[in-house]
Amino acid sequence: MLQQGTFDGRVAVVTGGGSGIGEAIGRELARLGANIAVLGRTRDKLDAVCSDINAAGGTAKGYQVDIRDRSGVEAVIDSVMTDFGRIDHLVNNAAGNFRVAPERMSPNAWNAVVDIVLDGTWHCTQTVGRHMIEGGGGGSILNIGSTMSKQGGPDTVHSASAKAGVRAMTKSLGAAWGPYGIRVNVLIPGMTEGTAGVEVLHRTQEDFDEAVGTVPLGRLATREEIAHVASFLLSDYAGYMTGAELVLDGGRSLGRL
Numbered sequence: 001m002l003q004q005g006t007f008d009g010r011v012a013v014v015t016g017g018g019s020g021i022g023e024a025i026g027r028e029l030a031r032l033g034a035n036i037a038v039l040g041r042t043r044d045k046l047d048a049v050c051s052d053i054n055a056a057g058g059t060a061k062g063y064q065v066d067i068r069d070r071s072g073v074e075a076v077i078d079s080v081m082t083d084f085g086r087i088d089h090l091v092n093n094a095a096g097n098f099r100v101a102p103e104r105m106s107p108n109a110w111n112a113v114v115d116i117v118l119d120g121t122w123h124c125t126q127t128v129g130r131h132m133i134e135g136g137g138g139g140s141i142l143n144i145g146s147t148m149s150k151q152g153g154p155d156t157v158h159s160a161s162a163k164a165g166v167r168a169m170t171k172s173l174g175a176a177w178g179p180y181g182i183r184v185n186v187l188i189p190g191m192t193e194g195t196a197g198v199e200v201l202h203r204t205q206e207d208f209d210e211a212v213g214t215v216p217l218g219r220l221a222t223r224e225e226i227a228h229v230a231s232f233l234l235s236d237y238a239g240y241m242t243g244a245e246l247v248l249d250g251g252r253s254l255g256r257l
Helices: 020-031 043-055 070-084 107-135 159-180 195-202 205-212 222-233
Strands: 009-017 036-039 060-064 089-091 139-144 180-188 243-248
Touching: 009 070, 009 107, 009 159, 020 036, 020 043, 020 060, 020 089, 020 222, 036 043, 036 070, 060 070, 070 107, 089 107, 089 180, 089 222, 107 139, 107 159, 107 180, 139 159, 139 222, 139 243, 180 222, 222 243
Parallel strands: 009 036, 009 089, 036 060, 089 139, 139 180, 180 243
Antiparallel strands: none
């Protein structure tokens, strides 16, 4: 855990911040002093998270938006700038995924996931990045990746492909925006408890038990563990890290004997 006050005076935008990993990251950044703009599609979730953060002494405001909508993203980011005056950090966490055999995947199924994961990440990143460049103060952007983008996803080809694109985007922007003082990194978590991904991709207890059995540490990550590492990558403590990817999967991608 970072020191209290690490993000004092900073403003962080978190997409998909109404639940799961995004919620945990927003809560942790708020605990460390950041003002949080929580982006998501469901108003009730946004209101609940922001209410909790504000009740705990932090500052958070929810913004309802579908990140697939470029004009909607631009309007919301303009609102964040009006409300907070600046943006120092962006967490691209919003995602979508479901299992389907690739030969049976419809064009709509492909587009539904790629539009959120790849296009939505780009809409948010470019829009926020332009404000960071114009402001001249730099910033840090963290993309939330997926191990399937490194290993392949036989029944999640759409998501694996989109997340691979996010990894390439991360490296490309790390080089392009470094001169502006903007760092761009990607955190690749493994199976994490309390997330929709675990529920969607492991629909039976047998599936779940089999998956956990492939993790050398023998358990799922907690959302708080992911949030702690995310806050480090966003912070000045990681000030010389950009275009990098960090895998946090309990060793699952290493394999087991």
